[in-house]
Amino acid sequence: MQLTLEFGGGLELLCESVKIHKVNVDPPNGAEKFIMKDLLSWVHTNLIKERPEMFMKGDSVRPGVLVLVNDCDWELSGQLDTTLEDKDVVVFISTLHGG
Amino acid sequence: METNGGGGGSAADVSRILSELETLKTAKSDIECRISALEAQLRDSTITTTKNIEDKNDTVSNGSCPLISAVHSNINHDLTPDSVYRYSRHLLLPSFGVQGQSNLLKSSILVIGAGGLGSPALLYLAACGVGRLGIVDHDVVELNNMHRQIIHTEAYIGQPKVKSAAATCRSINSTIQIVEYQEALRTSNALEILSQYDIVVDATDNAPSRYMISDCCVVLGKPLVSGAALGLEGQLTVYNYNGGPCYRCLFPTPPPTSACQRCSDSGVLGVVPGIIGCLQALEAIKIAGAVGEPLSGRMLLFDALSARIRIVKIRGRSSQCEVCGENSAFTQQQFKNFDYEKFTQAPLSTLPVKLNLLPADSRISSKEYKEKIDNGEAHVLVDVRPAHHFKIVSLPNSINIPLASLEVRLPEISEALKEEDNSGSGASLYVVCRRGNDSQRAVQCLQKMGFDSARDIIGGLESWGHDVDPNFPTY
Ligand SMILES: [Zn+2]
Numbered sequence: 001m002q003l004t005l006e007f008g009g010g011l012e013l014l015c016e017s018v019k020i021h022k023v024n025v026d027p028p029n030g031a032e033k034f035i036m037k038d039l040l041s042w043v044h045t046n047l048i049k050e051r052p053e054m055f056m057k058g059d060s061v062r063p064g065v066l067v068l069v070n071d072c073d074w075e076l077s078g079q080l081d082t083t084l085e086d087k088d089v090v091v092f093i094s095t096l097h098g099g
Numbered sequence: 100m101e102t103n104g105g106g107g108g109s110a111a112d113v114s115r116i117l118s119e120l121e122t123l124k125t126a127k128s129d130i131e132c133r134i135s136a137l138e139a140q141l142r143d144s145t146i147t148t149t150k151n152i153e154d155k156n157d158t159v160s161n162g163s164c165p166l167i168s169a170v171h172s173n174i175n176h177d178l179t180p181d182s183v184y185r186y187s188r189h190l191l192l193p194s195f196g197v198q199g200q201s202n203l204l205k206s207s208i209l210v211i212g213a214g215g216l217g218s219p220a221l222l223y224l225a226a227c228g229v230g231r232l233g234i235v236d237h238d239v240v241e242l243n244n245m246h247r248q249i250i251h252t253e254a255y256i257g258q259p260k261v262k263s264a265a266a267t268c269r270s271i272n273s274t275i276q277i278v279e280y281q282e283a284l285r286t287s288n289a290l291e292i293l294s295q296y297d298i299v300v301d302a303t304d305n306a307p308s309r310y311m312i313s314d315c316c317v318v319l320g321k322p323l324v325s326g327a328a329l330g331l332e333g334q335l336t337v338y339n340y341n342g343g344p345c346y347r348c349l350f351p352t353p354p355p356t357s358a359c360q361r362c363s364d365s366g367v368l369g370v371v372p373g374i375i376g377c378l379q380a381l382e383a384i385k386i387a388g389a390v391g392e393p394l395s396g397r398m399l400l401f402d403a404l405s406a407r408i409r410i411v412k413i414r415g416r417s418s419q420c421e422v423c424g425e426n427s428a429f430t431q432q433q434f435k436n437f438d439y440e441k442f443t444q445a446p447l448s449t450l451p452v453k454l455n456l457l458p459a460d461s462r463i464s465s466k467e468y469k470e471k472i473d474n475g476e477a478h479v480l481v482d483v484r485p486a487h488h489f490k491i492v493s494l495p496n497s498i499n500i501p502l503a504s505l506e507v508r509l510p511e512i513s514e515a516l517k518e519e520d521n522s523g524s525g526a527s528l529y530v531v532c533r534r535g536n537d538s539q540r541a542v543q544c545l546q547k548m549g550f551d552s553a554r555d556i557i558g559g560l561e562s563w564g565h566d567v568d569p570n571f572p573t574y
Binding site for chain 2: 008009010019050053054062063064065066068071072073075076091093094095096097098099
């Protein structure tokens with residue numbers, strides 16, 4: 001299935017400064033669905049080119065990163081267990097402090 | 100120290116000129132302040148002749164409509180004739196109107212930070228007729244603020260931002276009350292200051308301040324309009340409004356300090372905080388005027404480069420939140436004792452970090468380095484700043500190898516050292532960066548890789564500009 005992934009707030013610097021990635025992913029062997037947990041490990045392996053600790057902490061994103069699935073905070077859809085569907089848009093954005 | 104284009108002039112001359120300039124600028128701003136105060140008095144006294152105006156700063160124009168007008172023209176609100184005229188375009192808006200303006204004139208808003216976000220926010224809040232407008236900032240106006248902090252003018256360089264911002268606000272609208280807090284916001288003064296306002300606007304630039312302001316707003320029950328901008332992106336939301344989430348509901352754990360970039364390091368396109376600051380003013384005006392739907396439970400994400408604005412739905416108030424959650428008992432006393440710098444591992448002030456990673460014999464001062472050049476010592480100078488920094492300015496004969504690519508480019512350094520070594524007794528290796536932090540990291544790395552003689556220049560190019568060559572551009 002196809003997903004659109006977007007990185008912002010500086011996280012794009014971890015993937016060669018490219019903000020928008022159209023990617024094709026499939027559920028892991030034997031699984032029926034593809035969840036956010038699968039996506040994070042996919043992103044970690046395939047898109048993050050440097051300083052992975054700036055993206056992940058443990059099996060989730062690091063503190064200060066908001067994850068939005070179709071413009072909605074992933075806290076509202078089950079966080080790591082959120083099921084993804086074809087054409088979903090997932091945004092990873094680092095909170096800014098500057099002013 | 101500022102670079103002064105032309106040469107000549109001894110240090111004493113420069114300092115005398117600077118000091119005279121300082122005196123003249125202060126006098127000029129005092130005169131300007133006085134002029135706008137007198138002009139305002141004149142305007143007010145010609146319109147409301149019955150009103151005795153002692154001090155325009157204490158004059159709030161709501162609730163003081165002269166009775167005469169109410170008798171001769173049927174008016175069912177408390178706006179003065181002057182206010183009706185000044186805010187007429189607001190009054191003409193069916194969805195804002197007399198009620199919205201009247202609410203605004205009775206409201207009080209505190210803007211924390213008179214920088215890139217605070218500048219436009221304050222301009223609009225003053226112009227639109229917020230009854231009492233508070234400004235908190237401890238910083239002074241600098242030349243490198245001017246491209247985005249548009250409330251300040253060149254005449255105020257070197258003077259407190261609060262003073263400068265207040266003067267501009269007064270010159271736009273002399274009928275509102277402006278309160279100046281020329282101090283850094285701390286847990287020791289935050290409760291007292293914030294408690295005097297209906298709405299708080301967070302226009303600060305660092306993580307500990309953001310946690311501190313949000314917690315203080317929760318403790319005091321104040322809505323918080325929070326904006327942030329960096330580089331070419333901005334973010335905006337309203338916290339602690341009508342049962343909505345607080346900053347900690349969204350970010351219970353502070354981010355690592357390496358993820359907290361500052362405008363002074365990463366850069367910022369001036370108009371980006373300008374846009375976010377304007378939106379902060381808008382949200383504050385909506386809340387104060389009691390119109391529309393404030394951006395609570397939602398967040399606006401602005402990407403300037405691709406010209407996109409995304410508004411996303413964020414989580415509601417978290418019952419587990421340590422500050423605003425159901426079982427939280429975060430009191431005013433706990434707030435006062437909370438160490439926000441320790442919590443976020445970051446300083447509340449924006450002073451750049453000064454690391455000290457190396458032993459003294461692995462470091463030299465910029466003056467010492469100057470002597471080495473003058474003595475013709477065979478050496479290689481590696482500048483480890485990013486390439487786009489190197490393009491701004493660099494020392495002659497330095498080679499640019501950014502810290503991130505240092506390890507893979509070690510052969511270039513070996514090659515350069517060989518080339519410089521005319522006498523056969525070896526060339527020295529010096530490392531420089533902007534402020535002297537990355538250069539220390541680079542020397543640590545170089546020494547580990549066998550470049551034992553590598554040394555860093557203490558304080559980097561900033562100290563070169565300060566101690567050796569005042570004409571060297573700093574940024
Ligand atoms: Zn909370």
